[in-house]
Amino acid sequence: MNALTKGLMMKDKAARKIKINILRFDPNIPNDRPRIDMFELEEAPGMTLFIALNDIREHHDASLKFDFVCRAGICGSCSMLINGRPGLACRTLTSTMEPEIMLAPLPLFELIGDLSVYTGNWMRGLNERLETWIHTQEEVDVERLEERMEPELAEEIYELDRCIECGCCVAGCGTIQMREEFVGAVGLNKIARYRLDPRDKRDDDDYYELVGDEDGVFGCMTLLGCEDVCPKELPLQSKIAYLRRKMVEVGLNKKD
């Protein structure tokens, strides 16, 4: 068998027709109504949803709105509901799915149009609300060497810092769908991250003020949608459980 026939056979095998249904709606266009558009295309080898959507925009409908930046699962822009489940389009191979695919924008976030949502706005609000930065009274002296940190601890903090704020855990959380004030796994993970960091001088009483209520860790119903959809596979379940144990400790010892 020569290379050409091999190539042709591969092409034959890969040439599956796929149908991509997309929930379309642009709140900025007057009188626009939500609708589902279907696009039929030929699957290419190694095709991701990112490639498929670009194909659609190039050859079928130039008005389709969706977000991408890195194409490598790093920036968190391309999150959407893929067959009802939150995920990153750039990391999803079409070959892993049935030939009929349904795409919809992530719920809860502000809709820019079609598959594009404004997660950044929401995440900024969350970060301000939870004050996700190092709190310290120390004067920063850029001349001085930074304090040392055990490699294991640095590793552990880094593990939680890998969150790309894609919002998948938010879209996968039944609690937050019902109660929009809930901080979600992304928020709880951030508190767990700063709590680990010795440079942050806040103590558990301070963290209790941030997440020691029903909008915080006690609102979580352990549905674990977050854990199962996080594309960075952060240890959300065990971090939320850990935070819950610590916050209950504070609560049970509190007077009021």
Next chain:
Amino acid sequence: MKHDRLHKSVDAYLKLHNSSTPARLDFVQSVTGFILALFIMGHILFEATILISKDAMYAMTRFFEGYYFFGETYPGIISFLAAAIFIILIVHTLAALRKFPSNYRQYSIFRKHSAEFRHNDTTLWLWQVITGFMMFFLASVHLYMMMTNPGDIGPFASADRIVSGWMWPLYLVLLISVVLHTFIGLYRLALKWGWFEGKKPKESRKVMKKIMIAAIVFYIGIGLAALGAYIVIGIEHSDKVGARYHPTEGGQQ
């Protein structure tokens, strides 16, 4: 602190400080859920002694009435136990109520989310809420009867209540909902507090889910078998309703 949430004057008061109550409620919900779960795991097995023999079940009721400690039976012990469980149940329900969808909008959002998401643990939570809600009524009826008629427990008395007293439909639904609720609850409890997490939480979770399913199958199986046995006895005994069981010669006293 939470500037963004201080829009309304009532929030200003509420958010002055985070109260300790949510922490207490979460803790109480888990502790009461755990006690109830332990109780149910024992309870269904004790009732299933009917599968061994009428004498075994009779001996079990005498045991709980204190016969082997005091030499006499005190049905009041059963009343006391039933009342204690009732109180724990009420506290558990009060704590768990805050998790219920609080209006139709929330309920339908959750239903839609769970249907589209097709995520097992999310669906299980819905089952837990539904079974919990059903037990509100079913468990209350059952517990009230045990509190007020503690003497009427035995191979014939129980079987008569189940068949001639028409309790079997209630017990059937109660059995299925209590077993589902208990083991889904225990599974969630372990994940919620990080018990048995080990080095690989994802693997531990899979193992725990298998244990949960096995326990559900086992308890529903044994519960159904026991209920079936009471029904058979109840039908045979339906012309002598009210007559009490007397242990066979040489049987345990």
